[in-house]
Amino acid sequence: MKRRLSLFFIFLILLITISCGKQVNNREIILATTTSTRDSGLLDYILPEFEKEYGYKVNVVAVGTGQAIRLGMDGNADVLLVHSKEDEEKFVREGYGIERFDVMYNDFVILGPKDDRAQIKGISTAKDALKKIYSAKAEFVSRGDESGTHKFEKRLWEKIGINPQGDWYVKVGKGMAETLLMASEKGAYTISDRATYLTLKEKLDLEVLVEGKEDLKNQYGVIAVNPNKNSRINKDGAQCFVEWILSEKTQRLIGEFGKEKFGQSLFIPNAKK
Numbered sequence: 001m002k003r004r005l006s007l008f009f010i011f012l013i014l015l016i017t018i019s020c021g022k023q024v025n026n027r028e029i030i031l032a033t034t035t036s037t038r039d040s041g042l043l044d045y046i047l048p049e050f051e052k053e054y055g056y057k058v059n060v061v062a063v064g065t066g067q068a069i070r071l072g073m074d075g076n077a078d079v080l081l082v083h084s085k086e087d088e089e090k091f092v093r094e095g096y097g098i099e100r101f102d103v104m105y106n107d108f109v110i111l112g113p114k115d116d117r118a119q120i121k122g123i124s125t126a127k128d129a130l131k132k133i134y135s136a137k138a139e140f141v142s143r144g145d146e147s148g149t150h151k152f153e154k155r156l157w158e159k160i161g162i163n164p165q166g167d168w169y170v171k172v173g174k175g176m177a178e179t180l181l182m183a184s185e186k187g188a189y190t191i192s193d194r195a196t197y198l199t200l201k202e203k204l205d206l207e208v209l210v211e212g213k214e215d216l217k218n219q220y221g222v223i224a225v226n227p228n229k230n231s232r233i234n235k236d237g238a239q240c241f242v243e244w245i246l247s248e249k250t251q252r253l254i255g256e257f258g259k260e261k262f263g264q265s266l267f268i269p270n271a272k273k
Contacts, residue, residue: 039176040266058241075233078235080222081222084152105270111197120209126210144172195267
C-alpha cells in the first residue's frame with residue numbers, strides 16, 4: 001500500500017512539473033523577434049509579466065524577421081514573434097513551426113522630409129507613393145536587411161514592377177532605429193513601422209507623409225518552433241509563451257501599451273486562438 005502511494009505521489013509531481021510555470025528544468029526560452037518589438041519598448045513592457053507568472057527567463061534576440069526565422073529553422077530559438085505573414089506560413093508549412101497565430105498589428109508609414117520633394121503627402125496608396133519617389137529619384141533609405149519591414153517594402157516595389165537601384169536608393173543593412181536616424185540625417189524617404197517611428201519621433205526630422213492605407217497594414221504572428229527539428233528546443237516553455245501572449249490578459253496589456261505616452265496604442269491586439 002505504501003509503495004502504491006509513493007508511486008502515486010511521484011506521478012503527481014511529474015504531472016505538476018511539466019505544466020506551465022512549474023517546470024523544474026530548462027527554465028529559459030529564446031524569443032527570436034523583430035527590432036520593432038524591442039525598439040518600441042513593447043517587450044520591456046510585457047515580458048516581466050510573463051516571467052513573473054510562469055517562472056521562465058526570456059532571452060530576447062531582436063533581429064530582422066528573416067534572421068529570426070532562420071534562427072528558428074536552425075533550432076536556435078524556441079518561439080518567434082515576427083511580422084512577415086507569407087514567410088511565417090511557409091515556415092510552418094515546411095515543418096519548422098508548429099502553428100502560427102495572429103497576435104497584434106499596427107501599420108507602416110512612409111516618412112520623408114518636410115519639403116517632400118517627391119510630393120507624396122496624402123497620396124492614395126503606398127504603391128503610388130513609391131512610384132513618385134522613383135520618378136523623382138528622391139533619396140530613399142531602405143533597411144536592406146531581409147527584415148519584415150524590408151520584405152514588405154520589396155513586395156511593394158515588385159507590385160509596381162520597379163527594381164530600385166542607383167545612388168538615390170540606399171540600403172542600410174541595419175535595424176529600424178538606425179534606418180530612421182540615417183533617413184533623418186539625409187533628408188530622405190523611408191518606410192517604418194509606426195511604433196518605432198513614434199518612439200524615436202523627437203530625435204527625427206521626418207514627417208509622416210503617407211499613412212492609414214490598406215496596403216500599409218503590419219500584422220505580427222507568434223510561432224512555437226517545432227521541437228522535432230532540434231532536441232534543444234524548449235517545447236513546454238515555447239507553448240507557455242504562445243498561450244500567454246494570446247491570452248485575454250496579455251492582449252489587454254498589449255492594447256494599453258503606448259496610450260499614456262503617445263495617446264494611442266502602438267500595437268492593436270487581434271489574437272484568435
